[in-house]
Amino acid sequence: MDRAKRILITEPIMQAVMDKLSARFDVTVGRRGYYNKKENLLNELRDYDAVLCMLSNPLDREVIESAGRLRIIANNAVGYNNIDVDAAREAGIFVANTPDVLTDATADGTFALLLAVARRIPEAERALRRGEFDGWNPTGFLGMELRGKTLGIIGMGRIGTGVARRALAFGMKIAYHNRSRADDALEKELGAAYIDSVPELCRQSDIISLHCPLTAGTKHLINGEILTLMKKTAILINASRGPVVDEAALAAALKSGTIAGAGLDVYEHEPEVHPDLPALENCVLLPHITSATHETREAMGHLAADAIIGILGGKAPESIANLL
């Protein structure tokens, strides 16, 4: 127990994780969303030795440089585009994230979203709730059959691979693009074709699923021009980060029939959603939940908390696997 060490958990997380840190340190838990505002981090982060933060908290260079006492930033997410990792390194602050533990939940969630779009599940359910179910309809709510279709994966990391494995069980063919080509064994297991160019992958695929990190190079990777290359029957799934897709261009493409459908779990300006999207029946909109299972959210919290306990407890950084 080290009550002299002050930890900020920027908003309520799984109770067991808050209890674990509270048993060891002086813990403050912020109000939900309060630290999404940069000025609140700027004013307050300097008082803490460690922060367990959310992907919605902007820890940019200015915030990091204001936090002279901070030893570690543990992000309660695998994606860490909200943190200026270079600035943290320069300031001698460790950064941790939550890889591996969310792979299955996120791949399951992505596949649920993909099926929801392909089989028009939310749209059909909404119609039933409106009282429009008039019996089995031979031509009602026809969707896309997955068997034999090509799933194009952009970003063949852990989650992209998990989605590909699930797609194989549905009889889909896998094509992918990644910064570096997957090893032979994985390509063989998935029967996956590597396609060197994103435009070409988009041209060939029936469904595109995005699993790349958000970087300067992937911002608006899917833009108006790329959308016009996709098949008219194509579906776009995004469970990575919102800004990978130009949301206004996507809304226009969905309206004009340039592509057939989309499933989004993430948005360019979260929590805002482009105003045209909610009115469109050909897209399924989730509130960033693909990793949201009891088991996974608890495991993510423990992984982040354990990195804090390790660093503040004097463990060798090399022994903490989830430091970036």
Ligand code: DGY
């Ligand atoms: C992440 O961890 O990066 C996801 O977006 C949320 O689980």
